[in-house]
Amino acid sequence: MAAFDSIMLCGFGGPTPGCCGRRAQCDQSCAGFEAECFVAKICGDDPAQAARIAEVTEHYRHFGGYSPYNARSEVQRAALEAELERRGHALPVVVGYRNWPPWYADGWRRLVAAGCQRTLLVVLAPHQGKRSWDDYLAEAAAAREGIVDCPEIVGHAEALYQHPGFIDALVQRVFAAMGAVEADALLLTAHAIPQPAERGAYRPQVETTARLVAEAVGLPAWRLGFQSAPDDSPIPWSQPTMEACLAELAAAGARRVVALPIGFLVDHMEVLYDLDVELQAQADELGVELLRARSVEDHPAFISALAESVLARA
DSSP: OTTOSEEEEEEOOOOOSSOOOOSTTOOSOOTTOHHHHHHHHHTTTOGGGHHHHHHHHHHHHHTTSOOSHHHHHHHHHHHHHHHHHHTTOOOOEEEEESSSSSBHHHHHHHHHHTTOOEEEEEESOSSOOIIIIIHHHHHHHHTTTTOTTOOEEEEEOOOOTTOHHHHHHHHHHHHHHHTTSOOSEEEEEEEOOBGGGGGSSHHHHHHHHHHHHHHHHOOSEEEEEEEOOOTTOSSOBOSSBHHHHHHHHHHTTOOEEEEEEOSOSSOOHHHHTIIIIIIHHHHHHHTOEEEEOOOOTTOHHHHHHHHHHHHTTO
16 A cells, blocks of 8 residues: 555545634633524625525525434444455544535645655545535645645545446445335435536546436436525526435326436435425425435445545545
8 A cells, every 4th residue: 555555535525513613702601603604604604695595595404403424424434444454454543524514625735744745636426517526626735734744645546436336336225215115216316516616527437426426226217316405596506306306207197206316425404304204294294204214324335435446546
């Protein structure tokens, strides 16, 4: 493993109890306001987005005000570290987040303390978009500034959107959601992005994942729909929406639909609220039984794919 001696997983992050420390003037008496601070950071602390901040904050409060993202990403981190060790490559794996502690800088300091010198970055996103990939890498690199003896970055692992292990993990999640019952259709979801940004790699990669999963599952009908777009954006976002796809499937006679989030690696708020609350409510109105498949999370096939993507750069 001469090319690198450590790995940093670069993730989105989610609010957990306690002050995140990002505001210099914060008095740290923020109990109960973590989600609002988190969402405000994502929106750039823009007063013009106050309504959007309030709306998304309520999604977190619906589930108690916090996110399971960090805890579930930590499970992935530990699983990857264990899998690499099992394959004969024991090396530290740390995690850093863009929007909540542990920040990227915290991850770098842990690697400094461990005496690491060369680090491979692994983005916790399966598809490559500017905000879901490029910004992760750029901000992780910028976070090295001012950290004495910070390891150098030797590159990053490739996106897993068509890796057989990633596809297998998604397919197995669908079969687990169905259990012994037959489903009529498959609804695959990914995060919407502004349509001008779709000229890059993101949409083709999402469509490739959807096609590979749908072919392997083999249900009579399937659709790819996009979720989590703001309602009031002056810029059009990815189409069709997951709601439009569900309505189309129902109109075509589907009465039992499996919903699988292919654009998310863990079940965090945009999965839990958008699918389990909003999409479920629509399914109830349409008379459709919605079987929600889990994200890949720590599925062994996915962790194996992560390990292979890392070892490919050794």
